[in-house]
Amino acid sequence: MENNGTPSVENRAWHPMEYAHVFLWLVKDMCWAQGWKLAGTLMVVPTIIVAFIITWLQRKQPVTLVHNVAISIWITSNSVWMLAEFYKKEELLKPVSTAGFALGLLVLGIQYLKLLTVRKQKSP
Numbered sequence: 001m002e003n004n005g006t007p008s009v010e011n012r013a014w015h016p017m018e019y020a021h022v023f024l025w026l027v028k029d030m031c032w033a034q035g036w037k038l039a040g041t042l043m044v045v046p047t048i049i050v051a052f053i054i055t056w057l058q059r060k061q062p063v064t065l066v067h068n069v070a071i072s073i074w075i076t077s078n079s080v081w082m083l084a085e086f087y088k089k090e091e092l093l094k095p096v097s098t099a100g101f102a103l104g105l106l107v108l109g110i111q112y113l114k115l116l117t118v119r120k121q122k123s124p
Contacts (some may be wrong), residue, residue, distance in 0.1 A: 017057070021050040025075060032082045040086060044079040051075045066111040073104040 024047040031040030055068035077100030084093035 017050060017054055021047070021054060024050055028079070028082070032085070037086045040082055044083070048072070048076055048079060063111065063115070066107060070104040070108045073100050073107065077101050077104065 024043060028040055028043035028047050031037075031043055051068070051072040055065065055072050058064045058068050077097045080093050080100065081097040084090045084097065
């Protein structure tokens with residue numbers, strides 16, 4: 001960890017998993033865009049699992065943790081939206097997806113407010 005509280009390059013041995021997550025996410029969304037229902041549905045599980053693993057691995061770094069929680073919520077909400085469209089359940093599931101996106105924004109908003117408050121308290 002560097003002095004400013006951000007993770008140092010040496011502490012990022014887990015980053016290949018982040019790259020794998022981006023790959024999984026893109027494959028899932030490509031399936032969605034192409035209308036490949038079965039493939040897209042199957043891609044939901046590994047994409048969400050990897051998001052939560054990354055979140056767990058970064059749990060000791062608060063700022064990174066919050067962002068990974070938001071990403072995990074986002075990918076889950078994104079997957080719900082995709083499944084709603086694939087299986088004609090938009091009326092039922094799109095509000096769930098929207099609530100998830102709002103929750104992710106709320107999590108980040110609270111974190112940013114905390115950071116601004118701490119920064120203001122430290123400045124002369």
